[in-house]
Amino acid sequence: MSLETIIDLHIKNGAPGDMNYTGKDFSSDQDVRWCPGCGDYTILKQVQTAMPEIGVKKEDIVFISGIGCAARFPYYMDTFGMHSIHGRAAAIATGLKISRPELSIWVISGDGDSLSIGGNHFLHLLRRNVNVNYLLFNNQVYGLTKGQYSPTAPSGSVSKSTPYGSIDHAVNPLSFALGADGSFVARAMDRDPKHLNQMILRANSHRGTSMLEIYQNCIVFNDGAFERFTDKKTRPVEAVYLEQGEPLIFGEKNEKGIRLDGLVPKVVSMKNGEFSKDDLWIHDEKDKTKAYMLSRFFDQPEPGDENRMPRPFGVLFAEERFCYDEEVNRQIAGVVERKGVGNLDELLRGRETWIVK
Amino acid sequence: MQVKDQVRDDVTIRFAGDSGDGMQLTGSLFTNTTALQGNDIRTLPEFPAEIRAPIGTVPGVSSFQLHFGSKEIMTPGDECDVLVVMNSAALKANLSLLRKGGIIIANTSGFDKKNLNLAKYGEDNNPLENGSLSDYIVIEVDVTRLTKESLSDSGLSYKDIERSKNMFVLGLLYWMYNRPLDSTISFLNQKFTKKPEIAQGNIKVLKDGYHYGETTEVFAETYTVKKAQIGAGEYRSITGNEATVLGLVAAARQGNIPLFFGSYPITPASDILHELSALKNFGVTTFQAEDEIAAVSSAIGAAFGGSLGVTSSSGPGIALKAEAVGLAVMLELPLVILNIQRAGPSTGMPTKTEQSDLLQAMYGRNGESPVVIIAPATPGDCFDAAFEASRIAIEHMIPVYFLSDGYLANGSEPWKFPQQKGLKKVNVRFEPARNGEDNPFLPYARDERLVRSWAIPGTPGIEHRVGGLEKEAETGNVSYDPDNHQLMTNLRKERVDKIADSIPLQQVDSGKDHGDAVLVGWGSTYGSIRTAVRELMVEGYSVSHVHIKYLNPFPKNLGEILNNFDQVIVPEMNSGQLVKLLRDTFFVPAKGINKVKGRPFFVDELKQEVKTILSEKV
Ligand SMILES: Cc1ncc(C[n+]2csc(CCOP(=O)(O)OP(=O)(O)O)c2C)c(N)n1
Ligand code: SF4
Ligand SMILES: [Mg+2]
Numbered sequence A: 001m002s003l004e005t006i007i008d009l010h011i012k013n014g015a016p017g018d019m020n021y022t023g024k025d026f027s028s029d030q031d032v033r034w035c036p037g038c039g040d041y042t043i044l045k046q047v048q049t050a051m052p053e054i055g056v057k058k059e060d061i062v063f064i065s066g067i068g069c070a071a072r073f074p075y076y077m078d079t080f081g082m083h084s085i086h087g088r089a090a091a092i093a094t095g096l097k098i099s100r101p102e103l104s105i106w107v108i109s110g111d112g113d114s115l116s117i118g119g120n121h122f123l124h125l126l127r128r129n130v131n132v133n134y135l136l137f138n139n140q141v142y143g144l145t146k147g148q149y150s151p152t153a154p155s156g157s158v159s160k161s162t163p164y165g166s167i168d169h170a171v172n173p174l175s176f177a178l179g180a181d182g183s184f185v186a187r188a189m190d191r192d193p194k195h196l197n198q199m200i201l202r203a204n205s206h207r208g209t210s211m212l213e214i215y216q217n218c219i220v221f222n223d224g225a226f227e228r229f230t231d232k233k234t235r236p237v238e239a240v241y242l243e244q245g246e247p248l249i250f251g252e253k254n255e256k257g258i259r260l261d262g263l264v265p266k267v268v269s270m271k272n273g274e275f276s277k278d279d280l281w282i283h284d285e286k287d288k289t290k291a292y293m294l295s296r297f298f299d300q301p302e303p304g305d306e307n308r309m310p311r312p313f314g315v316l317f318a319e320e321r322f323c324y325d326e327e328v329n330r331q332i333a334g335v336v337e338r339k340g341v342g343n344l345d346e347l348l349r350g351r352e353t354w355i356v357k
Numbered sequence B: 001m002q003v004k005d006q007v008r009d010d011v012t013i014r015f016a017g018d019s020g021d022g023m024q025l026t027g028s029l030f031t032n033t034t035a036l037q038g039n040d041i042r043t044l045p046e047f048p049a050e051i052r053a054p055i056g057t058v059p060g061v062s063s064f065q066l067h068f069g070s071k072e073i074m075t076p077g078d079e080c081d082v083l084v085v086m087n088s089a090a091l092k093a094n095l096s097l098l099r100k101g102g103i104i105i106a107n108t109s110g111f112d113k114k115n116l117n118l119a120k121y122g123e124d125n126n127p128l129e130n131g132s133l134s135d136y137i138v139i140e141v142d143v144t145r146l147t148k149e150s151l152s153d154s155g156l157s158y159k160d161i162e163r164s165k166n167m168f169v170l171g172l173l174y175w176m177y178n179r180p181l182d183s184t185i186s187f188l189n190q191k192f193t194k195k196p197e198i199a200q201g202n203i204k205v206l207k208d209g210y211h212y213g214e215t216t217e218v219f220a221e222t223y224t225v226k227k228a229q230i231g232a233g234e235y236r237s238i239t240g241n242e243a244t245v246l247g248l249v250a251a252a253r254q255g256n257i258p259l260f261f262g263s264y265p266i267t268p269a270s271d272i273l274h275e276l277s278a279l280k281n282f283g284v285t286t287f288q289a290e291d292e293i294a295a296v297s298s299a300i301g302a303a304f305g306g307s308l309g310v311t312s313s314s315g316p317g318i319a320l321k322a323e324a325v326g327l328a329v330m331l332e333l334p335l336v337i338l339n340i341q342r343a344g345p346s347t348g349m350p351t352k353t354e355q356s357d358l359l360q361a362m363y364g365r366n367g368e369s370p371v372v373i374i375a376p377a378t379p380g381d382c383f384d385a386a387f388e389a390s391r392i393a394i395e396h397m398i399p400v401y402f403l404s405d406g407y408l409a410n411g412s413e414p415w416k417f418p419q420q421k422g423l424k425k426v427n428v429r430f431e432p433a434r435n436g437e438d439n440p441f442l443p444y445a446r447d448e449r450l451v452r453s454w455a456i457p458g459t460p461g462i463e464h465r466v467g468g469l470e471k472e473a474e475t476g477n478v479s480y481d482p483d484n485h486q487l488m489t490n491l492r493k494e495r496v497d498k499i500a501d502s503i504p505l506q507q508v509d510s511g512k513d514h515g516d517a518v519l520v521g522w523g524s525t526y527g528s529i530r531t532a533v534r535e536l537m538v539e540g541y542s543v544s545h546v547h548i549k550y551l552n553p554f555p556k557n558l559g560e561i562l563n564n565f566d567q568v569i570v571p572e573m574n575s576g577q578l579v580k581l582l583r584d585t586f587f588v589p590a591k592g593i594n595k596v597k598g599r600p601f602f603v604d605e606l607k608q609e610v611k612t613i614l615s616e617k618v
Helices: A006-013 A040-053 A070-076 A089-099 A111-117 A119-128 A173-179 A193-205 A288-295 A324-339 A344-349 B023-036 B088-097 B113-118 B143-150 B158-163 B165-176 B182-191 B196-215 B240-255 B270-277 B292-304 B315-331 B358-363 B381-396 B406-410 B482-501 B523-538 B558-563 B578-586 B603-617
Strands: A061-065 A080-083 A104-110 A133-138 A184-189 A210-215 A239-241 A256-261 A264-269 A311-318 A354-356 B004-007 B010-018 B040-046 B061-069 B080-085 B098-107 B137-141 B221-224 B233-239 B259-263 B284-288 B308-313 B335-341 B372-374 B399-405 B412-415 B465-467 B515-522 B543-548 B550-552 B565-572 B591-594
Touching: A040 A070, A040 A133, A040 A193, A061 A070, A061 A089, A070 A080, A070 A104, A070 B465, A089 A104, A089 A119, A089 A324, A089 B259, A089 B284, A089 B292, A104 A111, A111 A119, A111 A133, A111 A173, A119 A173, A119 B292, A133 A193, A173 A184, A173 A210, A173 A288, A173 A311, A184 A193, A193 A210, A193 A311, A288 A311, A324 B284, A344 B240, B010 B023, B010 B088, B010 B165, B023 B040, B023 B061, B023 B165, B023 B182, B023 B233, B023 B412, B040 B406, B061 B088, B080 B088, B080 B165, B088 B098, B088 B113, B098 B165, B143 B158, B143 B165, B143 B196, B158 B165, B158 B196, B165 B196, B165 B221, B182 B196, B233 B240, B240 B259, B240 B270, B240 B308, B240 B335, B240 B381, B240 B399, B240 B406, B259 B270, B259 B292, B270 B284, B284 B292, B292 B308, B292 B315, B292 B335, B308 B315, B308 B381, B315 B335, B315 B399, B315 B465, B335 B381, B335 B406, B358 B372, B358 B399, B358 B550, B358 B578, B372 B381, B381 B399, B381 B482, B399 B406, B399 B523, B406 B523, B515 B523, B515 B558, B515 B578, B515 B603, B523 B543, B523 B565, B523 B603, B543 B558, B558 B565, B558 B578, B565 B578, B565 B603, B591 B603
Parallel strands: A061 A080, A061 A104, A080 B465, A104 A133, A133 A210, A184 A210, A239 A311, B004 B221, B010 B080, B080 B098, B098 B137, B259 B284, B259 B308, B308 B335, B335 B399, B372 B399, B515 B543, B515 B565, B565 B591
Antiparallel strands: A184 A311, A256 A264, A354 B233, B010 B061, B040 B061, B040 B412, B233 B412, B372 B550
């Protein structure tokens, strides 16, 4: 016997959805209201483009967001959606996923939403490994409230609330996610749509919390924050794309590589014959120690230093690990199997009764 | 000496000892036996605030009061007739609750020098010897020594022997009140199936306690309390938190939907989480969240997916949920918020009771965000109130506050439990799938009760977005239109008001439907007010009792009832909250009787206050 509720009956009776979608099928009738030129547009486009490829019926997809510019996202997707309250999308998604594990759930959140007000929920989502996709739109600023520095803004950032420069030490979202035992940790950027699209699909196919940080340009309050990665001229030197099983190569002519000298990553040149591809760090997204090292490739050392590390893009870490929502439901099924579906009358009676005549 | 047996209508016993002395268990076993004997009974456990307060000190005292009788028993009793104290700290903490002339049964080992010092009496100032207890009947029993003797050949460890001394006291009290031992014996056998030697040890001590009463000559009297005249039927004993759990599970069953419960531990609400966690084969999913915000948020997420979303907390935890409750008001989803109220602002007094969150439930959110409020009156009534809260949440797609408190949560009473076939049906209406584009789905379209439909993910053709931004009527699209905001604000209020059409009319609980004064209460004060009013009526006063379960919206006829009395008197365990709502809603010059001492009203103090108010008028 199983516990069949009205939800199961309701869903079963639904007509099967038409699955020949195009990206357009995922665009809602609402006008998109981000500032012209905002990085959010390309992310929206890439998510809509990716949706027909994930093989899920539209009615089984739910977008849940907190508050912020990024968090307006669900209104523009023609799926189920909830624009909730600041920082709490992770918790709402957890409740929905536990109770409806068959749904494909996407959390959309800004850097402030995820890492200041919602930091606690973000931590617990990651460690529980709830099977949802988490897109963190990082623009290093509070966009919606018009330009205060955010927890990912580098120290010294000048913003409306920090006219003399911020004093905070910035949080590194990927180190945070790895520290919380996130099972999938990746980075992409708005200005490389093709790679972004691949990353969205990778995030979708991973079982567990798939945390994809997306560098997103806020053209109004923090324009150019990621220019050195997004500008085609500087990108080859400042960014390194990670490919599973491939060496870490970058540079204008792919002439540079990263080599592990014991536990110390070093930038090496392959120009003068001293080093070749075979000497380089081979990316292994299952290696957590290396993933953590990669997440620390973060503005160190100073620009101009010959050992300056490029910023990694791609999947830093991916491991298979049990998901909270699946286990909760497995445990329930186990109890039902052992004890049978509970009898309400027996429960109401309790253990000991007496009769008054 | 001849032991005389006296008949008593009702008796109040208070067991008090160190946290480690097992007083809670002793009290509940006495309760079960007494209920099985057919008495009416109410209990009030009181725990120390600290988990492991220093042994032998006043803060470490734990007590359990029970009031039983052959007449209707509605409160755990004002003062007690018998006070059992396992040590001197227990006496110090509880003596003020014993009536003059009452019986103290004192474990003399708990009055040695060490204990006297720990209780801050001072080693040379033993209250059992210094004459300070001359107003009471003191019975000294060396429980600790007698228990050791009883088990000297048992082979049990010192610790196990020490732990069974509460059974000696229980046996002794069973003898005093002519109670049988069998229910306790079968409990002990069941509890210690894996350690039969401990079961045997406890049973031996229990019997020796009983025989001690029979053979020694320290007691002059035993007491008989006859069966009560309570309604025929099958009963069980139940606490408020247990009944709350059953009410939720039953409502979800009656609607055939899953129950999702998100919570974060806090006294005195945690037992609800514990109990529900064990009911996984009843369609219940429990989630111990990282904080109260996540707890309520997860419940909202589950409600969006078609579950009955429930969250529970108390005091500061409820404050944390406020923003998310506002979201649920906007989303119009079924959410039940269980507030097991406790005393004080901030952390306050976690183990003490109070009913001071009514106005918070009513108004404690940003913007105008009305919710439904329901309060149970007795431990057993928590079942009906939780069921109703869930039913209304589901059928009206609305957040409902359930206001219990520590006193109801832990207190117990005999409960004539219902059968499933007698329960109301809960109507769940999920929005059906759509195939054509001709008539687009409108998520905020309403039926005649102003209720929108529950449109759950997984249903083709009704994909839609909801959120905390103001909604355009019908479409649910984001709207800042001034007239629309006025309309939606009005609608959210009317939605609540309309629920008055489907809830029962207010009844007068005791007394006539008109008279000099009506005492209007809500929540856990029910028993004290009812008892006080009935006693005042016997004394010739023209008073009645009205107890409100549906606090928002009020029952439609409430104003009419209040207008039939010259005076409206509102006793509350707060500084005057319902009284404000009544004055504001019905323009009646209601007066409050207010107390915030962390414990329920005494019947006598209520009667005194009412008499004072009535005499002022003349
Ligand atoms: C409880 C609460 N506090 C503050 C706000 C105001 N607020 C709205 S969005 C936001 C910051 C958003 O920053 P981020 O998450 O980085 O999103 P972005 O706008 O940059 O996309 C703040 C502080 C709010 N809506 N709710
Ligand atoms: S303020 Fe910045 S983040 Fe927000 S919509 Fe405009 S450009 Fe985008
Ligand atoms: Mg931001």
